[in-house]
Structure formats: C-alpha cells, structure tokens
Amino acid sequence: MSSHPVHHRTTTVDGHVIAYREAGPADAPVLLLLHGFPSSSHMFRDLLPLLADRYHLIAPDHLGFGRSDAPAAGDFPYSFDRLAEITGRFTEQLGLKEYALYIQDYGAPIGLRLALAHPERVTAIVTQNGNAYEEGLGADAWAPVLALIAERTPETEAPVRAISSPDGIRWQYLTGVADPTLVSPDAYEHDAALMARPGQGEIQLDLISDYGSNIALYPAFQEYFRTSRVPLLAVWGGGDEIFVPEGALAFRRDLPDAEIHLLPTGHFALETHAAQIAALIRDFLGRI
Template identity: 50%
Template sequence: MINRHLISALAILAAATPIAAHAQCASSTSAQTAPAVPVIHYKNTTIDGVKVFYREAGPVDGPVLLLLHGFPTSSHMFRNLMPLLADRYRVIAPDYPGYGQSDAPDHTKFAYTFANQADIIDKLVTRLGAQRYAMYVMDYGAPIGYRLALKHPERVSGLIVQNGNAYDEGLQSPFWDPIKVYWRDRSQNNRDALNGLVTLEITKFQYTDGMGDVARISPDNWVQDQALLDRPGNRDVQLDMLGDYGSNVPLYPQFQAFFRNHRPPTLIVWGKNDKIFPEAGAPPYLRDLPEAEMHILDSGHFALEDKLDVMAPLIRNFLDRKVCK
C-alpha cells in the first residue's frame, strides 16, 4: 500500500511539473513588454531616368542614418542592422545604379563613375527630405559618402567608417595591383585582367576570408550577389567602377581636409583581416579625426556578417551619444 501511495504521489508531482513551468513562463512573459518590431519598407524612385531602389525604416522625423554599401553587394548588407536602429533612427539604405534592385543601364549609356553615383545618391536623399544625416560608409560607400560630404559638409552629423578608405596607406594591399595597372593604362588587356574579380570564387572569398566563424556567414550573401553580377552586361558595369575607383585617390586630400575642418563625430569599426581594405587604412583617420572612436575587430571585409553582435551595440551607443543629442 505504501508503494501504491508513493507511485501515486510521484505521478501527481510529474503531472504538476509542466503546469508549474508553464505558469512561470506565462508570468515571466506577461511581466515584460515585447519590443516593437520595426517595419522595413522597400521603395523605388526614378532619378535621371534610372530606377533607384532603397530600404527605409524608422520614424520619419528621426535622426537620419544613411547606409552606403560596398562592392559587390547592395543595401542587402544592412538587412540585419536596420531593425536594431529603426526604433529611434530613420535609416535609409540605397542601392547604387548597377547594384542590387536598382536599374543597371548599359554601361555605354550610363556613366558608372563615383562622381555620378554620388550625384544620384545626393538627389535621392534630397528628394527624401534628409537635410542632415550621419553616414555609415563601407568600401565603395566611403568615396561616395565623402563626395557627398564635400558637396554638403553642413549636412553630415556623424560618420561610421567600416573598411572604407580615405588614405594612401589603405591601398597597399596586393589586391589593388592589377586594378592600379588598369588605372594607368585602360587597354582591353588590362581590363580583361580584372574579370576574375567578379567571379563566384572572389565574391565568396570577400565574405569568408578572415572570418573567425564562417558558420556565421549566410551563403545567401554570395549567391545573391553573384546572381546580380552575372546579369547580362553587369560585368562591364563592375569593370567601369573598378577602373574609376582611381578617381577617388586625388580627392583624398580634400576628404581629409573635410575631416579636419568639420570634425564630424566618427566611429571606426574595422575588420582587421580584410585583404582588400586592410587594417593599415584605419589608424590614419586619427591624424585628422583625433577624437574618433576606433575599434579594430577580428573580422574580414563584410564585418557586419561576422560581428553584428559586437558592432550593433557600438553603433547604437555612438549614435545615441553623438548624433541623437
């Protein structure tokens, strides 16, 4: 009889356990307010006859953060960061013509230059009513963003620099050697020598090389980017842009003068294992922006894919302190 009573008691206890656990979970959940989930809007507008795609989120009257992507990707690179900022900030992430979901006109009919790309983005943000903005600049986004700063220095409320160059020290990687040859001599042979830079092998390399944990990197990145690179005519778009990157180098002294003269609050978050824009490109910023906050991360070219958990709090803290006062 004692055994029967013991078995019955254990059965009652076992049956009660999940109920108690469920009650505890319900109590814990009800005691907290679930955070609002930001809504990302995917929009298009036509500028100079070209459809320009952009992602936008956050309060329309919030401080603006303009997110400027690198090569060979698009605003897709900011898909995970935007929701983490959009509760307070108006985040705008465009695709340049020739990239992502924007139109990619034939390269014989559209000037794929950094000057023209900056003009397009300038017209976009003006149309969207962004009279003042901080900029997250990465790779190609750096010279495009800094060209915007030269046009409208009074509009720049801050800079977040992630593997984006403005100094000669940042162009010493062997990656640039064949590109520099093409800058000096625009022969077809030198252009053809760059074809390998738009292949799947190199696209995947940009996402995986130097990353501490490749399992963090979604293969969707290089699959999507390569599908867009492989569109008919897009290789010429990319080779035109690679060739024109050299037009940014003579502007470096002007970019640096902007830093010195206007001293925008600046956060530098740099993947130190990047073989395209290596770590050597980061410290020179401190010559002209001595109050910049610099964090060198154990990551590669697309550090947001590897270190979002580290970068997002740094970015949010910086914006809250320096931009949204």
C-alpha cells in the same frame, strides 16, 4: 530587437529607378547607409532591425547594383562622381536635410563626396571598411586594380573581371573572417547572381577603372575631416585584405577623437558582427 518593419521602396532619380530600404520612425535622426561592391542594401539586412527603434534608416542600392536600374555601360557614364550626384539628388528627393553616414567600400567615396558638397548636412560618420587613406589599400588586392587604372587594356581587364566572379566574391566575404562558418552563403551567392546579369561586367569595369578618382580625392577628404571635426566611428574588419586596418587607424591622424574598433572579421563585417556593430553605433550616435 526592433519591432519596426523594414520597407522596400523605389523612387526615380534622373530617370533611373533607385531601390532602397527604409526603417524606423520618420521623425527620428537619419542614418544614410551606403553599401559597397559587389553588394547592395542587402548587406544591411541584419543591421536595420537592430537600429530601427531609434533611427530613421535609409539604405539605397547604387545605380547598377541590387534592385536599382542598371543601364548599360554604353548608355550611362559610370563613375563615382555620377553615382554621388545621383545619391545626392536621392537624399534631396526624400527630404533628408541632415544625416549621419554609414559608409562601406564604394559607399565611402560616394558618401564623402556628399560630405564635401554639403558638410552641413553630415552629422557623423560610421565607416565600416570604408577607406580614405592610401595606407588602407591592401597591396596584393589592389595591384590588379591599380594596373587597370594606369592603363585599361584587355590584359589589365582580365584579372579585374575575376573580382566579380563567384569565386572572387566568395573570397571577399570569407577572407580574414575568424570563423567562416558564421558567414551565410546566401550573402555571397546573392551578390554573385546579381553580378552575373548581362552587362554587369562592363559596368563594374567602368567603375573600377574610375577608382583612381577616389584616390585623387583622398587629400580633400582628409582636409574635410580636419576642418569639420566630424564625429567618426570606425568599425572595421581587421582581417580585411582589401582595405587593411592601417586605413582605419589613419583616421586618427586627421580626427584625433575618432573611435576605432578592429573586429576579428573581414571586409563584410556585418555578416558576422551585426549585433556588436549595432551596439557600437547606438552608443556612438547616442553621444552626438
């Protein structure tokens, strides 16, 4: 276990306060950790102390999530392009010249946009249920989202709103987990409380309805994999019904040397397998 403390900091990017967690020596190799929906850097709370002796860890809360600012949907154009732009400026403001990426869920299209813009900055990728292939989209979980993407109406919004409900969030945390008693209720109750804040419903609908922009970029992400040959480690909850295991296995199509581990857990694999994932990361990045 690392003795390095985890700091909880903020900085201002484009007039918006961005909260982030930071740990590890300032002169160590950087690992930029990008969380998914409906979480925040809180999802990395168990992982950071396990890696902070060897790496400089930076885990921001995306705008609209966690402790970062959450301007109303009518005041800010929530899209994955905009979140990636803010994240890119965040890295530049912190002076991050190069870094490995840890991407999960929403963090994948955000982080991979950073890689497309500046491939020279990305030294490696750790993807934990962070998808870049259509075969990774679980059919049942994605049916209401794809309907919303096709046409945003009150009828298509209703089932997607349910994804952000306490029951919907709990389902994301527990589905596919071999032993659900290992998942602390603190995690999904924390996310549910933040998703219940005023204005969150519209923020999340704007982002989810924009998810089609990520699927449209899958071919560009895949071309980046082929041309860059970026080292990639997939540590994937094999029971995830949102981003299914086929999405993890697909990385080998473009990166034959990709290292893929399907773990007996779900979408939020760190809730049950933080120590195992940390060991895999240390081994993987130690060979880069």
